[in-house]
Amino acid sequence: MAESLLLPLVRGVAGEAIGTLVQTVTRMCGLDDDRETLERHLLAIECKLVNVEERSQTNGYIKSWMVKLKAAAYKADDVLDDFEYEGLRRKAQIGESTSRKVLGYVTCRSPLLFRFAMSRKLKAVLNKIKELVKEMNRFGLVDSVTREEPQLPWRQTLSKLDESTDIFGRDDDKERVVKLLLEQQHQQKVHVLPIFGMGGLGKTTLAKMVYNDQKVQQHFQLKMWHCVSDNFDVSAILKSIIKLANGTCDQADSIQILQKKLDEVIGRKRFFLILDDVWNDEKRMWEDELKPLLCCVGGQGSVIVVTCRSKQVASIMATVKPHELAFLSEEDSWELFSNKNLAMV
Template identity: 35%
Template sequence: MAEAFLQLVLDKLISLINREIGLILGVDNEMKKLCSTLTTIQAVLEDAVDKQTESKAIRNWLQKLNAIAYEVDDVLDECNTHVSKLNHSHSKLSRYSLKKILYCHKIARRMKQVNEKVEAIAAERTKFHLREMPVHRPREVSLASRETASLLNESDKILGREEDKDKIVKMLVNDVKDKQEMSVLPIIGIGGLGKTTLARLVFNDPQVEQHFDVRIWVCVSDNFEMKTLVKAMIESATGSGKATDLQHLDAIERRLWELLSKKRYLIVMDDVWNDNQDKWFELRDVLSCGSAGSSVVVTTRQKKVADIMTTLPCHCLEGLSDEHCWALLQQRAFGPDEEVPPQLEITGKHIVKKCAGVPLAATTLGGILRFKRREEEWIHVRDSEHMEVVGRREFDNAGFEIELLSCSSGT
């Protein structure tokens, strides 16, 4: 789990560096320094994960690493959101306002603080004599923050999203089946709330499979480049990489048109960040060739993105119940046949109240508790002062801010 999440954080950090977000905010050197330190940690992470079952010290080190990774992720999201607001400000003078100067000072201080914490964790690794493993992924490439796929995971089936899924399936299969123009349904929610999981449940629903002639899944993230998106859609529709043989945008668009023309299609565009309406209009024109009932489902954190793309009422995702969060935490914290001690269950149900209904928080807390079986350890996690709000997310222009309780826990 630590390996996967650290990779996501590194990918996001590299993307921000390549987009010169650090230069805009005056923290480019700190970002590059942070990237170097996290890569150093990543080189020994595989060996640490292998040895954690035999070493409590390594388990504690991994827990501290997981906690700081969430803090880094939050700082990076805040940087991205702030620059996005600057880019869409009506007044260029506002980019040089006192408010921006104060913000840059604040984010520089936060970046320095997380750098110091990460460096301390990196230095601590030397005590464990961990082997360095080769990092196969080229680090200089600008990568999306994450990549998703349409296949259902086992955990996707118990996340308490049946009502959400049924509502969206009904809309796609019944309500818009005779609509001539392409329908666009955004799913909006903060990070970690389960937008991708809900989209997977819809995409793989038997009614949806039967209703649509073509189903396409594409992970967009912050890369809304036309040629890349259309190629990805062709590859998803055909199940092959033949789209990469086409080099010119005109040929690629014609190929997608042939695949979708006069067919009822469903396209899921997962994790969309683009709020440039011209780019969306360009893609929409290419997609406007299907038969009645053709639909696009978009998952996004930003209301502005949804407002640009939508033709249907947005589906705003809410948090899970404490009962479902407990089921997720329990699944991660205990083996499939392991009995949960009554006292741990009582404490665990208090812990999930701090998840604020966020599935990612519940699963991460379950991972933290995976090797803890003493009641006092669970109580420590429940009462830890490090269980604080670090996941601040904003919906651009939505008029409100949402705070998540982090899944970080001190040791």
């Protein structure tokens, strides 16, 4: 039956999404977060498709869902093929003369035009996959017998900056953010600075650059990094921060106990906290639950930096003007791509 090809199809598209060439082009286009989200959703579906065919024989709704998923997977495959083809085309240009490369770069195959066109295509297929995943989770459409298998971990990031990786076009952004952080030194309240922009533009990389800046390291008494991702759980965030500040906590600790421990480990220290990859757009969860806990500790000049894609998330959490991350310039984009491809040769 047609559905019998669904699992290998999804597995193949997920594998294509993690291909080196696809990752290189999506990163250069500022779309790598969307690519990564697509990858995670496909892997989550793959984990639950093991025994779905048997249920589709007697459940018309599941069979209909599988048909929609198959169509969406083929569309995702086409989009990823476009990225791969573009990567191969540009890689071939590396050996051409500089004048021909620059001419081709700004005329018939402009990266800006490609970036915007592919952004629409990728977001369209990603939104469709997201809808199908929500439907899958809401109605238990593909509930596998392997329930005991652990959930895939959410995306995690680290504060360490890979010194072997060249970073292009973000020095000015770093200097502006660092200057703003240091200017808060006499402020009594904990301020929140969001860095927001389209997925893949380098928000996490910029945050790492700021976090590891020598002036920042010397200015703050306590520095912490927590990747929030899709899991905006107040208790989990508090426990992570307490541990990062060299405290301890138990799984069963209540919010009241965590608040007390947070005050004990941070006290009046001037702290710098990065909450990376925040997706939560529920104002109540921030205003009523997490903000009162994080902003009532720490000494003068304490700052929280938040990275997020959404301008709405940035506006909800900001206490100072958010820093919007723009696209790389044409020159920096070409330099980045050339550097990536030369490294692959």
